[in-house]
Amino acid sequence: MDAIGLWIGAFLTLGIMSFLYKDNPWYKLSESIFVGVSAGYWFITLFWDSIYSKFYIGVSQEGDNYLYVGAILGLMMLMRLIPKVGWISRWPLAFIVGAISGFYLINYFSSNIMRQVANTVMPLFSTDYGQSLFSASVGTIIDNILVAGGTFAGLVYFFFSKEHKGAFGATAKVGIWVIMVTFGATFGYTVMSRMSLLIGRMDFIFGDWLGLIK
Amino acid sequence: MDDQLYRQPVFRVFQIFLIIFTVLAGSIFAQDPAIGLTDSADVFVPAPPGAVKATDVVYDQGGAVDLEWELSPDDDGSLKVSGYYICRREVGGEDYRLVDSVMAGVRTFVDETVEQDHTYQYMVAVNGDCSTAPSEESNSITPDMEWLNFGLSNLFIIGLVICGSVIYFIAHAKRGKKFFIRKIAGLEAVDEAIGRATEMGRPILFVPGILDMDDVQTIAALTILGRVSRVVADYDTKINVPVSRSLVMTAARETIKSSYMAAGRPDAYSDDMAAYITDEQFGYVAAVDGMMVREKPATCFLLGAFFAESLILAETGNSIGAIQIAGTARPAQLPFFVAACDFTLIGEELFAASAYLSGEPKQMGSLKGQDVGKAIAMVFIVLGVITTTLAQAWDIGVFTWISDLLHDLFQVTS
Amino acid sequence: MKKEFLVYIGILILAIILYFFVTEPVTFSPTVSLIIIGLIGLALVLIFVRTIMGKLVGRRTVFSFVAISVVVPFFMTVEQPIQTSPEVQSLYQAVLDLKPGSKVLVSFDYDPPSAPELQPMAETFFSLCLERDLRIIIMGLWPQGPQQAEMALQKVMDEPAIASKNYRYGIDYVNLGFQVGNEFVIQRMGDDISSMFQTDYYGTPYDSLPLMRNITNFSNIDFSFNLSAGYPGTVEWVQVAVDRYGVDLGAGNTAVQAPQMYPYLRAGQLKGLLGGLNGAAEFEKAAGRIGKGTKFMVSQSFSHVIVIAFIIIGNAAFFLGERRRKEEVVE
Numbered sequence: 001m002d003a004i005g006l007w008i009g010a011f012l013t014l015g016i017m018s019f020l021y022k023d024n025p026w027y028k029l030s031e032s033i034f035v036g037v038s039a040g041y042w043f044i045t046l047f048w049d050s051i052y053s054k055f056y057i058g059v060s061q062e063g064d065n066y067l068y069v070g071a072i073l074g075l076m077m078l079m080r081l082i083p084k085v086g087w088i089s090r091w092p093l094a095f096i097v098g099a100i101s102g103f104y105l106i107n108y109f110s111s112n113i114m115r116q117v118a119n120t121v122m123p124l125f126s127t128d129y130g131q132s133l134f135s136a137s138v139g140t141i142i143d144n145i146l147v148a149g150g151t152f153a154g155l156v157y158f159f160f161s162k163e164h165k166g167a168f169g170a171t172a173k174v175g176i177w178v179i180m181v182t183f184g185a186t187f188g189y190t191v192m193s194r195m196s197l198l199i200g201r202m203d204f205i206f207g208d209w210l211g212l213i214k
Numbered sequence: 215m216d217d218q219l220y221r222q223p224v225f226r227v228f229q230i231f232l233i234i235f236t237v238l239a240g241s242i243f244a245q246d247p248a249i250g251l252t253d254s255a256d257v258f259v260p261a262p263p264g265a266v267k268a269t270d271v272v273y274d275q276g277g278a279v280d281l282e283w284e285l286s287p288d289d290d291g292s293l294k295v296s297g298y299y300i301c302r303r304e305v306g307g308e309d310y311r312l313v314d315s316v317m318a319g320v321r322t323f324v325d326e327t328v329e330q331d332h333t334y335q336y337m338v339a340v341n342g343d344c345s346t347a348p349s350e351e352s353n354s355i356t357p358d359m360e361w362l363n364f365g366l367s368n369l370f371i372i373g374l375v376i377c378g379s380v381i382y383f384i385a386h387a388k389r390g391k392k393f394f395i396r397k398i399a400g401l402e403a404v405d406e407a408i409g410r411a412t413e414m415g416r417p418i419l420f421v422p423g424i425l426d427m428d429d430v431q432t433i434a435a436l437t438i439l440g441r442v443s444r445v446v447a448d449y450d451t452k453i454n455v456p457v458s459r460s461l462v463m464t465a466a467r468e469t470i471k472s473s474y475m476a477a478g479r480p481d482a483y484s485d486d487m488a489a490y491i492t493d494e495q496f497g498y499v500a501a502v503d504g505m506m507v508r509e510k511p512a513t514c515f516l517l518g519a520f521f522a523e524s525l526i527l528a529e530t531g532n533s534i535g536a537i538q539i540a541g542t543a544r545p546a547q548l549p550f551f552v553a554a555c556d557f558t559l560i561g562e563e564l565f566a567a568s569a570y571l572s573g574e575p576k577q578m579g580s581l582k583g584q585d586v587g588k589a590i591a592m593v594f595i596v597l598g599v600i601t602t603t604l605a606q607a608w609d610i611g612v613f614t615w616i617s618d619l620l621h622d623l624f625q626v627t628s
Numbered sequence: 629m630k631k632e633f634l635v636y637i638g639i640l641i642l643a644i645i646l647y648f649f650v651t652e653p654v655t656f657s658p659t660v661s662l663i664i665i666g667l668i669g670l671a672l673v674l675i676f677v678r679t680i681m682g683k684l685v686g687r688r689t690v691f692s693f694v695a696i697s698v699v700v701p702f703f704m705t706v707e708q709p710i711q712t713s714p715e716v717q718s719l720y721q722a723v724l725d726l727k728p729g730s731k732v733l734v735s736f737d738y739d740p741p742s743a744p745e746l747q748p749m750a751e752t753f754f755s756l757c758l759e760r761d762l763r764i765i766i767m768g769l770w771p772q773g774p775q776q777a778e779m780a781l782q783k784v785m786d787e788p789a790i791a792s793k794n795y796r797y798g799i800d801y802v803n804l805g806f807q808v809g810n811e812f813v814i815q816r817m818g819d820d821i822s823s824m825f826q827t828d829y830y831g832t833p834y835d836s837l838p839l840m841r842n843i844t845n846f847s848n849i850d851f852s853f854n855l856s857a858g859y860p861g862t863v864e865w866v867q868v869a870v871d872r873y874g875v876d877l878g879a880g881n882t883a884v885q886a887p888q889m890y891p892y893l894r895a896g897q898l899k900g901l902l903g904g905l906n907g908a909a910e911f912e913k914a915a916g917r918i919g920k921g922t923k924f925m926v927s928q929s930f931s932h933v934i935v936i937a938f939i940i941i942g943n944a945a946f947f948l949g950e951r952r953r954k955e956e957v958v959e
Binding site: 108152 | 492544561599
């Protein structure tokens, strides 16, 4: 059985990869299988992990009647698929958007704004109170200037209430350059990530399937 | 040996000497507990620790009590004390039970195994080598959960200012006030891109991301879809909107239908314009890629929340020669859009574009309110960096005061 | 269509030959490895020269070179030196600072597509924890996460050094399984873990697990480690578990989202960070273990060199092409 699974996995892997040459029947077949199986998998996962284990078990075995509220909201959400009563789905959607916004408001304010601003406020050139103005190492000074200056310039770029002209525009220009450098670093990291996935697949093909590598 | 030997004076002296020697030896060895204790009166018992004070830990879930006590006078680093036992009982119930132990020299402990609204008392027993001496009982304490966490007041103030600005600007926008939004490069290309598709007689592909309607990026994408489909309806071009979530499909269909009706072309609308593919990320990508290669759209809009599939979509669109306008607020995906697409709406530019195109007061007001937040961050960063740098270098009073104030203002304790 | 089927049959025949008739792993000697490296280098130089001469290469050539750079190192006997970066070292140190018997919560928030990067991290982390007699509590916010955990745990448990310790399920480690709810699961765990996980991965009631008896919420957990490939993941753990409940958190991320975590690392919200396959290899180095992270790094490095080479070639083609177009316009 393992061997059959390996051959099917290899067949589908190579089929999807054949798209790199050009669109062909093997790719189309693999794509269709993948789309169909993934849709089916997610349906089953959502049914067993959400509806059965959360709702049915919760209500029937644990007596958590609050789950009925969630179930009713879920059914109301499905009314969107019936045009005549589609307006009913706005209520659970409003509940979800409101609850998630309220939940995230504190999280994002705390983690992504407050702590980051607090961490950006730093002494640029020195390390301790009473130390001389340039007591930090050159590397640390450059690091601090880049972080503080880059953060400020990036914020200026995303300020939409003022036209990017003059000194403000120049700062915004610095900001977009900093952002682009960041994108370059992120791109480099992502190339590594994609290569890792390819390496994983090749390890499967040449290692697990063909047994050519240890 | 006969009895006469025992009666000899020398032997008597020897016997007495032997007895004295045995007693002395026994008492010397008996003083070392490692060798053997024969009498509990010889055990060293350290002095008990001083007053134990129990206080409720503030701003928690009601499940922790803070203990503090004075060290035993014998806890002076001379190893007479090896540690302390923390014991607890529930008032009106059981006996004292051991909760935990700490090392010598430690005078505080946080008991995180209590339950809210139960009343407890504590004793701390000093642990000598083979003895313990308990303290007096502590005060009774009932751990509680506060209604408000005043330790997060600064978070509340900042949140109030930013949210207040958003509400203020939304109210102004509803009264008809026009707000200025700076030029956004990708927006100006929208009409041109749709015109190109019309001239070439090829369809337009619009991908509104892969998250559901609860994600704000999807909502922004659908707002832009409304504008795009209005232009598409005017130009009589074909549009395809493959989606990854069923609710997004319904919302997309409503949006496109409204646009076609506003353009006076309800007959040209078809439900097939927005089709559900699959929830699975790469299954969706595979299908959209196939669509791109087979139908060869002239223009691709990739707007919304994307994950790993972003580069695959952008690269495939590039390979078929389509003009691509992308936008997402997910920083990890922006590099691919910037590299592979003709125009990219970076981060918040997506929401600005959505506000600009829709002109909706809530979106415009939100954008202006967020600008207030950014302005606050910019001002405080500049002020904070200058004052902290100067304070660290010269320790001048006012700079130090401002620096500490700013640090406290933005510090969040958990 | 006929041509395509001929190609399919050719690939099938090749696969059958390799599968059934090549039974031993293939390894190139160091000499052959160096010759291959030299040949690839020469080919790149040739492509560069041809590009300068105006003869551009197609993207299929680029794909072929990437495939060769990934596959060929599997067979080569080349080692790559690996240096541990500060963020990896701080994570390693954070684990070393835990006393034997400490409870470690490991959240598996990824699925099989991200396994090449994150699975080596998981295996090394498990190995480190079990060597140091730490107690492991596994959970997942992604459906396939706990299954990935089982695979990693099984592999580590089979290692002789760990197998000899005879760790017992339910006492030394547990797998609580997957729970739907994303960040709300983390929020509820801050109050009461058993409210989210009534049973474990195998259906055993929470209270029947000896390891979980004295664990109510995060305050009873000594360290948390999150392996994340997207949403929900490290960002949610930082925002909820760290900022609200003061959890000590280390993270392993795919390389795509690792750059986003550096602000959290810098602000002290993360105790350490492993980024991508490189992070996995560095972690293995720090832990003194050779796993797939280390083995794959050679392929990783080769493919990066190929990418850099083609970036140079591509830019040369672009700028030379611009110059030619300008010359044609002038003429």
